[in-house]
Amino acid sequence: MKVLAVEDSKEIGSSIRGFLVREGYICELAYSFYEAREKLALFTYDCILLDIMLPDGSGLELLKFIKTEKIQSGILIISAKDALDDKIDGLDAGADDYITKPFHLPELHARLRAIYRRKKLAGNNxxxxxxxxxxxxxxxxxxxxxxxxxxxxxxxxxxxxxxxxxxxxxxxxxxxxxxxxxxxxxxxxxxxxxxxxxxxxxxxxxxxxxxxxxxxxxxxxxxxxxx
Structure with a gap:
């Protein structure tokens, strides 16, 4: 699986990447709205981890860009603990699932695998x-x-x-x-x-x-x- 993690925290992004690489995945990082949009315009990914709060824009706006450009990646929203509206807006805009900060990396992994099975493998392993x-x-x-x-x-x-x-x-x-x-x-x-x-x-x-x-x-x- 090839993953793009869009996360403004370099510490969290590095932890996610390290964990996924150890699991055998390819994981690229983007720390801002514009960096993520550039990567999405140039490369393809199986799944996108999308933080809602970015320093130069909203993850929800990036989600709209993904849908407008008909990018077929699975999308896992990363939201703040009490941001119910963000979760609802993200799912309504086409995200496949969400996970709330703080989260455990094995749970993140499990949700990514579930999205990949649904999107790419018709739900089968x-x-x-x-x-x-x-x-x-x-x-x-x-x-x-x-x-x-x-x-x-x-x-x-x-x-x-x-x-x-x-x-x-x-x-x-x-x-x-x-x-x-x-x-x-x-x-x-x-x-x-x-x-x-x-x-x-x-x-x-x-x-x-x-x-x-x-x-x-x-x-x-x-x-x-x-x-």
């Missing part, structure tokens, strides 16, 4: 396509009931390909989704090719079909029409 099964709770992937020996990045890559099947995904979009926005400035994305190569080899070793097409000059596509 088990994703199945033909002989491939992915368990997003245990981070296990099986092909023809054979458990694959794959890394966390390879699991995330396979999940990203499966839930975006039949869409061409550029090497850059794969890189930023799995490694973070800093990859936007890299000269090449050869490391994406290497991960794709390793994933193909491991699926083939379990007698799985090679669904991953190379779209030359563009990137890769998980082709669901292959048998």
């Amino acid at each position: 088990i994703i199945t396509f033909n002989e491939i099964t992915l368990n997003t709770d245990t981070l296990e992937a099986t092909v023809n009931d054979v458990l694959l020996d794959i890394t966390r990045k390879e699991f995330d890559l396979l999940l990203y390909l499966v839930i975006n099947k039949n869409r061409v995904l550029s090497r850059q979009s794969i890189a930023t989704h799995l490694w973070g926005d800093y990859t936007d400035n890299l000269a090449n994305f050869d490391f994406v090719y290497q991960h794709i190569k390793n994933l193909r080899k491991k699926i083939s070793a379990a007698n799985g079909a090679d669904y991953i097409d190379t779209v030359y000059g563009l990137g890769y596509k998980f082709n669901s029409s292959k048998v």
Whole structure:
């Protein structure tokens, strides 16, 4: 999962990022309205943690921007303890859930996972396509009931390909989704090719079909029409 945490407190933002990174997620930080809006215009995220109180604007205004621009990220509002109106306004404006300060990081994690399941995985933690099964709770992937020996990045890559099947995904979009926005400035994305190569080899070793097409000059596509 790739998360943008919009939080004016650098201490809280750093704690959130540290926790989510330890859980294996990509987490980018924005400390202001305009920094967040710039990131949202340039990059895509699975979920957005959105603090209502920002130093240069309102999180609710940023939420309106997200909806106007048809950004499909899940949204978790972070509100002050007694700010009932903010919670109601945020949910009415299209947020998926809210959490109240102060909060426990494991609860934040649980709410993010629930939003991700609803938004991206149709509410399921088990994703199945033909002989491939992915368990997003245990981070296990099986092909023809054979458990694959794959890394966390390879699991995330396979999940990203499966839930975006039949869409061409550029090497850059794969890189930023799995490694973070800093990859936007890299000269090449050869490391994406290497991960794709390793994933193909491991699926083939379990007698799985090679669904991953190379779209030359563009990137890769998980082709669901292959048998």
